Amino acid sequence: MTTVRFAPSPTGYLHIGGSRTALFNWVFARHHKGKFILRIEDTDTLRSEKKYLDEILESLKWLGLDWDEIFFQSKRYDIYKKYAQQLLDGKKAYLEGTAIIFKVNPEIVKIDDAIHGEITFDTSTIKDQVLIKSDGTPTYNFACVIDDALMKMTHIIRGDDHISNTPKQIILYEALGFKSPIFAHLPLILAAGGGRMSKRKGATSIREYKELGYLPEAIVNYLLLLGWSPGENQELITLEEAAKKFTLEKANKTAATFDSEKLDWINNQYLKKADPQRLLDLLVPSLLEKKYINENFDRNYLISLVKLFQGRMNTLNDFVAWSDFFFLDDLNFEESALKILEAKNYSCEFSLLIEKMNILDNFDHASIEQAFRALVEGLKIKAKDLVHPVRAALTGKTIGPGLFETMSILGKDRIETRLKKFIGKEGA
RNA sequence: GGCCCCAUCGUCUAGCCUGGUCCAGGACGAUUGGUUCUCAGCCAAUAGACACCGGUUCAAAUCCGGUUGGGGCUACCA
Numbered sequence: 250m251t252t253v254r255f256a257p258s259p260t261g262y263l264h265i266g267g268s269r270t271a272l273f274n275w276v277f278a279r280h281h282k283g284k285f286i287l288r289i290e291d292t293d294t295l296r297s298e299k300k301y302l303d304e305i306l307e308s309l310k311w312l313g314l315d316w317d318e319i320f321f322q323s324k325r326y327d328i329y330k331k332y333a334q335q336l337l338d339g340k341k342a343y344l345e346g347t348a349i350i351f352k353v354n355p356e357i358v359k360i361d362d363a364i365h366g367e368i369t370f371d372t373s374t375i376k377d378q379v380l381i382k383s384d385g386t387p388t389y390n391f392a393c394v395i396d397d398a399l400m401k402m403t404h405i406i407r408g409d410d411h412i413s414n415t416p417k418q419i420i421l422y423e424a425l426g427f428k429s430p431i432f433a434h435l436p437l438i439l440a441a442g443g444g445r446m447s448k449r450k451g452a453t454s455i456r457e458y459k460e461l462g463y464l465p466e467a468i469v470n471y472l473l474l475l476g477w478s479p480g481e482n483q484e485l486i487t488l489e490e491a492a493k494k495f496t497l498e499k500a501n502k503t504a505a506t507f508d509s510e511k512l513d514w515i516n517n518q519y520l521k522k523a524d525p526q527r528l529l530d531l532l533v534p535s536l537l538e539k540k541y542i543n544e545n546f547d548r549n550y551l552i553s554l555v556k557l558f559q560g561r562m563n564t565l566n567d568f569v570a571w572s573d574f575f576f577l578d579d580l581n582f583e584e585s586a587l588k589i590l591e592a593k594n595y596s597c598e599f600s601l602l603i604e605k606m607n608i609l610d611n612f613d614h615a616s617i618e619q620a621f622r623a624l625v626e627g628l629k630i631k632a633k634d635l636v637h638p639v640r641a642a643l644t645g646k647t648i649g650p651g652l653f654e655t656m657s658i659l660g661k662d663r664i665e666t667r668l669k670k671f672i673g674k675e676g677a
Numbered sequence: 678g679g680c681c682c683c684a685u686c687g688u689c690u691a692g693c694c695u696g697g698u699c700c701a702g703g704a705c706g707a708u709u710g711g712u713u714c715u716c717a718g719c720c721a722a723u724a725g726a727c728a729c730c731g732g733u734u735c736a737a738a739u740c741c742g743g744u745u746g747g748g749g750c751u752a753c754c755a
Binding site for chain 2: 256257258260290292293295296345346348350365366368369370371374375376379380381382383384386388389390392393408409410411412413414416434436437439441443444445471474475476477478480481482483484498501502503504505506507508510511512513514515517560561562563567571622631632633635636637639640646647648649650651652653
């Protein structure tokens with residue numbers, strides 16, 4: 250049975266590169282109706298932490314990547330010792346203090362990589378390899394080989410940064426009498442300025458992207474497009490569809506640069522299609538934190554706000570930033586908005602508008618628009634000459650959703666209060 | 678330094694394996710225009726790439742070699 254694994258080390262949060270490796274393994278396993286195993290490589294006792302493990306598992310679940318089995322290397326030390334002893338007995342390894350070292354003999358190792366094709370190494374450039382460290386824990390390359398063999402991996406799909414580990418592992422498979430799996434090395438994901446993705450160059454962990462307001466399906470979609478293409482110029486794809494279409498043959502070998510603008514676009518595509526109820530649920534914690542709402546919020550009212558911004562936001566955080574005027578009495582006026590309001594005295598126009606609005610029976614978008622247009626016609630001005638200052642006064646911003654829709658949600662009272670602040674004020 | 682990987686628009690990519698259908702297609706971004714109200718929304722248009730040199734061939738983005746550039750590894754980290 251096709252069996253693959255994702256083998257994170259709980260020494261940090263699940264980052265973009267790791268989740269891409271997990272994702273490709275997952276879609277490959279599901280494509281072949283095989284097994285996807287999670288193996289926690291917690292042999293670095295100093296740097297491994299429980300909080301990282303929890304975080305990794307949570308992030309994987311959030312992305313929709315479920316696993317069939319999970320193993321912890323820290324619980325398998327006896328197994329590694331046993332095989333190290335076997336190599337010792339066979340004179341293929343030697344002791345150095347309490348550490349067990351593998352003797353590397355010169356040979357030419359050929360890897361038939363599923364993505365790169367044939368790669369050749371001369372092991373005479375490789376030093377003898379530590380198998381078991383002085384503290385009794387196994388090294389990465391050793392534990393990895395033992396586990397991949399024992400757990401019956403058919404394919405090892407991992408990052409390009411492991412290419413140079415591969416010959417070291419292959420000679421271990423040979424020495425132990427294990428059959429090598431098929432290797433497939435995925436290109437690395439580079440940061441925007443070039444080089445590795447690091448905290449200095451922006452968000453790196455899945456958790457951060459979640460907090461920034463990205464949807465898991467958008468992250469998954471974007472990551473799928475980094476190093477793989479479903480073909481036919483398709484840009485939007487779900488996890489399920491990718492599992493159907495994924496093949497290693499179509500995986501790329503070129504390193505890809507992470508482009509947050511395209512991620513934003515993809516997130517926007519999913520946000521647009523998302524159920525407003527779901528988005529509201531995702532938004533509530535941030536809105537509570539900002540004290541924009543309290544526990545007894547009006548769900549229907551908030552849904553109308555979500556719908557108002559849904560098409561234009563790139564992240565959920567955009568909603569929080571853009572909708573502030575619906576929650577604050579004391580608006581944050583942008584420089585450009587103040588400029589519009591100071592350019593002219595709108596006392597007359599605003600007063601007339603308040604009157605017009607207050608006599609409306611139906612305070613819906615269409616009625617407001619009708620009344621508004623009648624007013625500007627009477628004043629013999631263009632609609633936009635009043636739309637802009639009104640938007641500025643009501644929202645503190647110069648850009649935003651359609652004014653009439655915004656007004657219908659804001660309601661008569663708030664419109665009157667906000668406009669009145671600019672009545673009687675001297676224009677510039 | 679040594680070893681290894683990679684090389685198509687600014688970015689992600691299609692095409693490359695099985696040379697001609699490619700004066701290289703799509704998407705993001707950019708620019709311009711339109712959008713009974715703004716744009717960070719929507720619509721449309723435009724610009725924009727086969728890294729370089731050589732070879733093979735009637736023919737090369739596609740095959741081969743070299744150069745240059747980028748990346749990785751070179752731990753008793755994983």
